[in-house]
Amino acid sequence: MTDPAARRPVASRPRTRRGQDTREGILRAAEAVIGDLGFAAASIADITRRAGIAQGTFYIYFQSKDEVFRELVIEMGKLTRAHLAEAVADAPDRLTAERRGLRAFLGFVGTRPTLYNIVMEARFVAPDAYRQYYTTFARGYGQNLAAAVREGEIRSGDAEIRAWALMGMAITLGERFGIWEGEADLDRIVDEVFDMLERGLKP
Template sequence: MTLARPAKRRPNRAEKAEATRNALFDAAVEIVGEYGYAGTSIARITDRAGVAQGTFYNYFESRQDLLDQLLPAISRQLHSHIRERVLAADGAMERERARISAFFEFLEQAPHLFKILSEGPVQAPEGFRRHLQQQTESYRRAMKYELDRGNLRITDPNEIEVVTHMLLSAREYLSARFCFVDGRYTRPPDFVVDTYMKFAGTLFK
């Protein structure tokens, strides 16, 4: 006797809506990465997502509304990726190595991030502000964690803000210099992380 296979469950309305929204979002990430914010139109987004233009407004108020959501969403993904790597590290220096290495790993997985980020302050200022706030708060908490455990060479909590922005700025500029060549991502040479860690050694015990 042949057993009947269970019928494949069809996605419900909420699941279909979520899938469509994700398709629009992913399409926008790709389009901005390829054409920049200025070249990102609703027509291009919906065409890439495979939906009608009118469908766009069921999920986003405007083109700018979607563009301002890109960086904060990617920022949350970046935070999760880095956190996963840091949890597996042992010791303050190894945790910092995990942070910078995970950042470069994420760029390899999301090569469109660089253009989205570099044009963000002008083209999506609200999204950029939220991204910067998220990344700063995340790194500030990490530095506070190390300070509370005596793992930093500084002792004044007020200096945490300076250290946080120094390290965040370092990874942004290093990625611009070593990770993107002719608009394409390339894995940074090992000496980039090694040199960064020599600098980090002046901050971490």
């Protein structure tokens, strides 16, 4: 898959409010259709039908289904980071921030399961965007963990490896308890996980 943005000679962001609304409508329709049917089965006609626009209008805003898909992956990354940043903004220390961040993430994925599907499908449809998604997360996460070690808020250890390990935990717990099981007691799950993370498994 080539990068459609590289082939586009003009700015892809509409300048008018109406243009921005139409672009947003296409993204939301694409999220619903691709998140539900999967990338291969979802057609641009499905997306424009759901958005209530002519098929030609799609191409004013996006060059291809690939491009709209990649935009959704980037959007999910921004949304998730913004949501977590807000959840941990007032945390007095790193362990509290970790706990609040995990709780916010588990709640968040349950509210946007179609967008979460799209990130997972990116592993196959746009592997570079998928790696970028998690690498960007891991970088910020690792910086926070390294700073917490310097501040003496957590024990010393490799920040990058810890970041990937903790992200992995959150991803799978989010899928299992945030998406599969809609009624899970997320507070209890976070309590259990944090008991293990803070104090360890060793008796």
